Amino acid sequence: VSEKTMATARDGARELAAFGRDSTVKDVLQWKENLRIGSQSETKGTILIDVHDTVGKALRLLADGNVLSAPVVVQEKRNSASKRIDVRDPVTLVGFLGVTDVLKVFLEEFVRDAFENNRDLIAENADVRERVEELDRLGEMFERKTVSSICNAVCAGAFSSPQRYDGGVVYTKDLEMSLTTAIHEGFFNVRDTIPAHRLLILQPEDDLFLQHLKSPTTTMFARGKVVDILSQSDVVGYLHAKLESLPSLSQCKIADMEIGTSWSDMVFVTSEMPAIDVLSMMCSKGLTSLAIVAHDSVESPRAVERGRLEGNLSTSDFRGLQPHEFRTLALPVQKFLAARKMSEVQTKNTENIDLVSVPEEANILQALEMLAKYRVHRVYRVNEAGRAMGVITLTDILLLIDNLAS
Incomplete structure (x- = not known):
């Protein structure tokens, strides 16, 4: 590697470090909003999943919103006739649910059911027709399961690998935090080094709750009004938009x-x-x-x-x-x-x-x-x-x- 290449890499690293330090969560959210206004695209709003919903309904909500995962919440005054939770009302965050969380638990049940019934559906040479029949049967049953049962199974450890929910929280009072802090304490502040892919932006319901926060990204039973969601894709998109100010990094x-x-x-x-x-x-x-x-x-x-x-x-x-x-x-x-x-x-x-x-x-x-x-x-x-x-x-x-x- 030439000295010039090494120098460019060092300069690029310094530029990127400064970008993370000087940019804030608020900057990214404002950039997102400007993009939405500029494109005049119709927004579907933030998708929230009620902990009492069925798996079938949760998956339909994710599909309608074209998202991989969404916050799972409890809303005390929810209108049962409504198809979606009203984000204008306070909610209590239970966790996050993704399509892959559902599939992990589904696969665990598929494997267990095959073992209990002595059916050879796991081997590489398993009969395709039998697999399809079993997938259909379990899929129909799985659709009626509750979201809460999936969340419990994920935390208990589908595939013997307990994990945290794929998400975190940033409170509106902390929107001026640097991207570096949000990345370190939010996206990477998870057990077993499994990164989160999205952070819920939440306006806390009262000041008393804030006094009990241990960190700006605490997720356990966070309560308040949902403002937005910050994803890894948002951060990288914002970085791409600012590349003109990072000439060495670009090279x-x-x-x-x-x-x-x-x-x-x-x-x-x-x-x-x-x-x-x-x-x-x-x-x-x-x-x-x-x-x-x-x-x-x-x-x-x-x-x-x-x-x-x-x-x-x-x-x-x-x-x-x-x-x-x-x-x-x-x-x-x-x-x-x-x-x-x-x-x-x-x-x-x-x-x-x-x-x-x-x-x-x-x-x-x-x-x-x-x-x-x-x-x-x-x-x-x-x-x-x-x-x-x-x-x-x-x-x-x-x-x-x-x-x-x-």
């Missing part, structure tokens, strides 16, 4: 900044692997995505990572998935993705992109442009032969800001 190559995951640490599967097996792997290993390579490009089962990159399966691909569609999990993963894409076209939700990549030697600017343009959570670095050489995610960028602060 830094991804590899020089040592950001993201290299191919040797990535997880690969072939396009023929059943989606339910891929999902099970993601849940058991705590993955949010993995790379899919063309089945016909893999010379040996031990060299899957050398195959031609064909797609990506991430938590975003389960957005909008309903219980009656759980049967599609029995399909090969690439066909499952095709089915999801068809479903999105039918519901006029075409935001999901199959695969977003940049050249192996791409710089930070190129990666941020792709993340912002397609509103995806990850971008692959691909060489001329089509092999994945690495991946950079929204979390990686926030983690870099967090690390630079220290």
